[in-house]
Amino acid sequence: MPISHKFLMVCEKCQAFCCQQVKPPITEKEKKDIINAGFTDHFIKIDEGIYEIQTNKNNSCPYLKDDCSCEIHTIKPILCKVWPVIPRYKNNKRSCIVIKCPLFPYLTEKEIQQAKKEANTIPLSVLAHLWKISPEIKQKYKQFEYKEI
Numbered sequence: 001m002p003i004s005h006k007f008l009m010v011c012e013k014c015q016a017f018c019c020q021q022v023k024p025p026i027t028e029k030e031k032k033d034i035i036n037a038g039f040t041d042h043f044i045k046i047d048e049g050i051y052e053i054q055t056n057k058n059n060s061c062p063y064l065k066d067d068c069s070c071e072i073h074t075i076k077p078i079l080c081k082v083w084p085v086i087p088r089y090k091n092n093k094r095s096c097i098v099i100k101c102p103l104f105p106y107l108t109e110k111e112i113q114q115a116k117k118e119a120n121t122i123p124l125s126v127l128a129h130l131w132k133i134s135p136e137i138k139q140k141y142k143q144f145e146y147k148e149i
């Protein structure tokens with residue numbers, strides 16, 4: 001979720017859908033960087049060197065603030081940083097999609113391509129856990145169209 005005022009207003013209106021549905025898998029380094037920056041440890045280990053943000057009871061991210069901004073914005077996980085671009089790994093090949101969430105019309109092609117570039121640096125060990133989401137959440141994602149980029 002970007003930090004500019006315009007984008008924050010879009011995300012506030014959307015009620016931070018993405019931060020209420022996802023549990024981004026992250027690397028040990030990302031976890032350490034967040035904790036070393038002084039933020040609360042909300043992570044659970046899901047694999048060797050891979051962690052996940054433990055969501056609140058209402059399924060939202062514990063770093064999500066009331067105004068729909070992110071408490072750890074400057075140091076948030078790369079998967080959060082590149083959203084609504086989402087990396088994939090299919091048939092031994094990396095690719096990305098961009099979700100047409102309410103923020104999509106405000107993104108320039110340059111911003112999308114930059115996010116894609118960063119998304120393609122995410123380790124495959126992280127991507128392996130990315131799509132392990134419940135059928136209920138998958139259903140919610142279907143409210144948005146997406147396109148390959």
Ligand code: SF4
Nearest residue numbers: 011014016018101103
């Ligand atoms: S789904 Fe899109 S518009 Fe909604 S909070 Fe996330 S980035 Fe913002």
Ligand code: SF4
Nearest residue numbers: 019061063064070080
């Ligand atoms: S870390 Fe920040 S951007 Fe990522 S899901 Fe949580 S509140 Fe949203």
